[in-house]
Amino acid sequence: MEQANNAPYLNLVGTKTPGFSISHSREWVACGIRxxxxxxxxxxxxxxxxxxxALAAHSFNAQQNSELYAxxxxxxxDYFYRCWTALEAQLKLRMHCQDLRHLSHPQxxxxxxxxxxxxxxxxxxxVTE
Incomplete structure (x- = not known):
């Protein structure tokens, strides 16, 4: 199903709805369920x-930009992508983040x-294989 802000969510009849998030970038798609x-x-x-x-100048706060330029x-x-993905993940959570993890992947x-x-x-x- 889709929420008002176009973020998909799971609606499982008769069960507690699990935490769910999906993301894509180019040919990659990722899904998380908790x-x-x-x-x-x-x-x-x-x-x-x-x-x-340039992207950070428009999207990051003063402290993040200062740390990036240093x-x-x-x-x-690396710093940019860690901040960018953290911000996006927190926006998708739509509530206070208690725990944030960065996962290692070569691409x-x-x-x-x-x-x-x-x-x-x-x-x-x-599951690409």
Whole structure:
């Protein structure tokens, strides 16, 4: 189903609705489900040619921009994608984030947040094979 702001949600008849979030970037799609809490998920393909400074200037707060500019060029991309995916995941959660995790992937920046603490870091299950 789709909510007023176009964010999809699960509506399972006769059961407690699980936390659910979906994200895509280029050819990648990610879905997160949590049975005991709400979640927000965001993925972004890491593009080293992207003008991260220009995007950050329009999207990040003063502290984040200051921290970004203080980094070497090599580290700016990683910092940008960690902040960007964290912000998007928190927006999708639509409530206070109690726990935010960044997941490791060679091509993607991935952030998942929840309104309850994670007992362990969420697992990536790749179904492309």
């Amino acid at each position: 049975s005991d809490a709400n979640i927000g998920l965001d993925i972004e393909v890491i593009d080293t040619q992207r003008d991260v400074l 980094l070497t060029t090599e580290k700016q991309s 993607l920046a991935i952030a998942v947040c929840s309104d309850k603490a994670f007992a362990q870091t969420p697992e990536i299950i790749d």
